[in-house]
Amino acid sequence: MSKQTSRQTSKQGQNANKQSSNQNAKQASPANKQSSTGSVKQSTSATKLPTRQVMKQERHEEERQRQLNAKRRAVRNKRILIGSLIAVAILVVATVFYAVYANTHNASAQNQATPTEAVFDSAYPPIDGVYCDQLEQTAYHHHVHLTVYINGQQVPFPAGMGIAGGQTNPTCYYWLHTHATDGIIHIEAPAQHSFSLKNFLDIWQNFASTNSQYTFPTQLSLPDGWTMYVNGKKVTGDFSKIDISSDQAWHELITLAYNSPNAKPDMPGSYNWQPGE
Secondary structure (H helix, E strand, O other): OOHHHHHHHHHHHHHHHHHHHHHHHHHHHHHHHHHHHHHHHHHHHHHHHHHHHHHHHHHHHHHHHHHHHHHHHHHHHHHHHHHHHHHHHHHHHHHHHHHHHHHHHHHHHHHHHOOOOOOOOOOOOOEOOEOEEOOOOOOEEEEEEEEEEEOOEEOOOOOOOOEEOOOOOOOEEEOEEOOOOOOEEEEEEOOOOOOEHHHHHHHHHHHHHHOOOOOOOHHHHOOOOEEEEEOOEEEOOOHHHOEOOOHHHOOEEEEEEEOOOOOOOOOOOOOOOOOOO
C-alpha cells in the first residue's frame, strides 16, 4: 500500500469518527436540554406549590382572626348593653323608690301635723291649716316676739287672741295664739310644722271679724310700705312670709314699721324672756 492510499484511509477514518462524534453530540444535546428543562420546571413547580399553600394558610388564618375578633366585639358589646340596661333599671327603681318614699314621708309629716284633728268649735274652723284644739299642745312649743309700729305709734298687742271663748272659759286654742299684751306669739302644735307670720296675722284678722274686742290694723293687709327687722337686722321682701316656726326662729324678735321712720327695732337682749318662755 502506498503512502497516498494510507493517508486517504486515515483521513476517511478521521472523518467517520468526527461524524460519529458530532452525531453523538447532537443526540446528547437534546437529551441534556430536555433533562435540564425538566429539572427547572420541576424545581419551579416545587417552589410555586409551597408558596400557594402558605398564602392559602395565611388567608385562612386572617379569616379566623377576623371572625374571632368579631365574636369578641359582639361579646363586649353584649356585656356593655347588659350593664347599661342594669344601670338604667337600678336608676329607675331608685327614682321610683325615692318618689314613693318622699310621698310617704310627706304624707306622714302631714298626718303627724294633723293626726286626728277635729273641729271643737264650729265658729273657729282651721285657718291656713292651723287647727283650734281643745287643749294647748306641748309636743312642739316655742315663742317669738312681735312689735308693730303704724304712723309712728306702737300698735297695742291683743291678749287672748287665738283662744276661742276667752282665756277664762276657752273652747279651743289655735296653735298660734297670745296670752298677754307682751307681744309674745305662742307656737304650740301637736307636731313640728311650718308656720309663717301670715298664719298668725290671718288668725288675728279672723278673730277681729268675729270679736269686737279685737282690732286688726288694715295696714297689715298691705304688702308694701313696710320696713322690717328680724333680730335687729333689716330684711326685705314680703313680711307675711317671715318664718316663725324653725329652730332659728326660737325667741325671734320681729319689728314691723309702717310710715314710722323713727321706729326702733327690737335688738337681741332688749327683751327679757321669762323662764319657760
